[in-house]
Amino acid sequence: MDSMNAGPANSAPSAHRNSDVWVVIPLYNEAEVIGGVIRGLLTEFPHVVCIDDGSTDGSGSIASYAGARLLRHPINLGQGAALQTGFEFALEQGARYVVTFDADGQHRVEDALAMVDRARADNLAIVFGSRFLDDRTKPGLLKKIVLKTAVWVTNITTRTKLTDAHNGLRVIRDDALRQVKLRQDRMAHGTEIVVQLGKTKLPFAEQPVEVLYTDYSKAKGQSLLNSVNILVDLIIR
Amino acid sequence: MLFQILLIALVVTSVAFAVRSLPGEKSLAIKRIVAILFVVAAVAAILFPQLLSMIANFFGIGRGADLLLYLSVVAALVFAVMTVRAKARSDARVTDLARAVALMEARLTERDDSKDG
Numbered sequence: 001m002d003s004m005n006a007g008p009a010n011s012a013p014s015a016h017r018n019s020d021v022w023v024v025i026p027l028y029n030e031a032e033v034i035g036g037v038i039r040g041l042l043t044e045f046p047h048v049v050c051i052d053d054g055s056t057d058g059s060g061s062i063a064s065y066a067g068a069r070l071l072r073h074p075i076n077l078g079q080g081a082a083l084q085t086g087f088e089f090a091l092e093q094g095a096r097y098v099v100t101f102d103a104d105g106q107h108r109v110e111d112a113l114a115m116v117d118r119a120r121a122d123n124l125a126i127v128f129g130s131r132f133l134d135d136r137t138k139p140g141l142l143k144k145i146v147l148k149t150a151v152w153v154t155n156i157t158t159r160t161k162l163t164d165a166h167n168g169l170r171v172i173r174d175d176a177l178r179q180v181k182l183r184q185d186r187m188a189h190g191t192e193i194v195v196q197l198g199k200t201k202l203p204f205a206e207q208p209v210e211v212l213y214t215d216y217s218k219a220k221g222q223s224l225l226n227s228v229n230i231l232v233d234l235i236i237r
Numbered sequence: 238m239l240f241q242i243l244l245i246a247l248v249v250t251s252v253a254f255a256v257r258s259l260p261g262e263k264s265l266a267i268k269r270i271v272a273i274l275f276v277v278a279a280v281a282a283i284l285f286p287q288l289l290s291m292i293a294n295f296f297g298i299g300r301g302a303d304l305l306l307y308l309s310v311v312a313a314l315v316f317a318v319m320t321v322r323a324k325a326r327s328d329a330r331v332t333d334l335a336r337a338v339a340l341m342e343a344r345l346t347e348r349d350d351s352k353d354g
Binding site: 051069071072073074075077081084085088089092183185 | 328329331332335336338339340342343344
C-alpha cells in the first residue's frame with residue numbers, strides 16, 4: 001500500500017480550506033485519463049476518493065498511485081451504485097461537502113471549486129452543474145436532444161426545475177447527502193438523485209459549467225440508445 | 238366479448254399483483270395455491286377434454302384449445318414480470334453486499350495506515 005501513502009493526498013495539510021470536501025469519482029475502465037483527472041483535482045481538493053467499479057484495465061491502481069483514496073467494488077455494479085458507495089464513505093470520513101465528478105475528464109476543476117465556494121457563500125445544500133446555462137459547452141445536436149429529453153422527463157417527475165439533469169458535476173452538503181439512497185445502479189441515477197435531493201426541500205441552485213467534449217469522452221459518453229435504458233430503468237423499479 | 242373483458246381484467250390484475258410485492262410468506266402461499274389449482278385444472282382438462290370446450294363456449298370462445306392458449310399467454314406474462322422483479326431484488330442485495338465489502342476493505346486499509354503512520 002506504499003502507493004497510497006506516496007500520493008499528495010496524505011501530504012496535503014489538514015488546514016487546507018477545502019479539507020471538509022470529498023470529491024467522489026465513480027471509476028470504470030478509464031485508465032487512459034484517470035491519473036490526470038485526479039492530479040488536477042488534488043491541487044485544489046485534498047480528499048479525492050475513487051470507487052473502482054470492477055475495472056479490468058488497472059484504472060484502480062492508477063487512481064491510487066495518483067493519490068486518490070481507492071475503494072473497490074468486487075464486481076461491476078454501475079455508476080449509481082459507485083456514487084452511493086462513495087457517499088457513504090465520504091460521510092464516514094466526516095465530509096461536509098461532497099463533489100461528484102466524472103472520471104473521463106469532461107469536468108473542469110475550476111467549475112467544481114466555484115460550486116463549492118458558492119455552496120458555502122450562499123448556504124446552499126446542493127449545487128447542480130449545468131452545461132446549458134451558458135454557451136461554452138458545444139454538444140452535438142443528437143446529444144442535445146438526448147440530454148434535453150432527460151431533463152424534460154426529470155422535470156415532470158420531480159418538482160425540481162433544472163436545465164441539465166444528467167450532469168455528473170454536483171456539490172452536495174452532508175445534510176442533503178444523508179437523505180440520498182440511490183437504488184438505480186445504472187445510468188438512471190441521474191434522475192433519481194435529483195428526485196431524492198428535491199424531496200429534502202433544502203436550498204439548491206444551478207451553476208453554469210463547461211463540459212469538455214474531448215474525443216475520448218465523446219467515444220465513451222452516453223449514446224442515444226442508453227437513454228432508452230434510462231427510461232425503462234425509471235419505469236420498472 | 239365477455240371473455241375478452243375477463244382476459245384483460247385478468248392480465249391487468251395479475252400484473253398489478255405481480256408488481257405489488259406482498260410480504261414473503263403470504264406471496265409464497267398464494268403462489269402455491271395457484272400452482273395447486275393449476276394442477277387440478279390441468280388434470281381435469283386431460284380427463285374431460287370437453288370440459289375445457291364447455292368453459293370456453295361459456296365465455297364465448299370457439300374452442301377449448303384457444304382458451305388454453307390465452308391462459309398460457311397470461312401465465313407467461315405474469316411469470317416474466319415476476320422474474321424481472323425477483324432479479325431486481327436480488328441485484329439490490331448484491332449491490333448492498335458489494336458496497337459493504339468495499340467499505341469494509343476501506344476501513345481496514347484506514348486502520349492499517351494509521352497503525353503504520
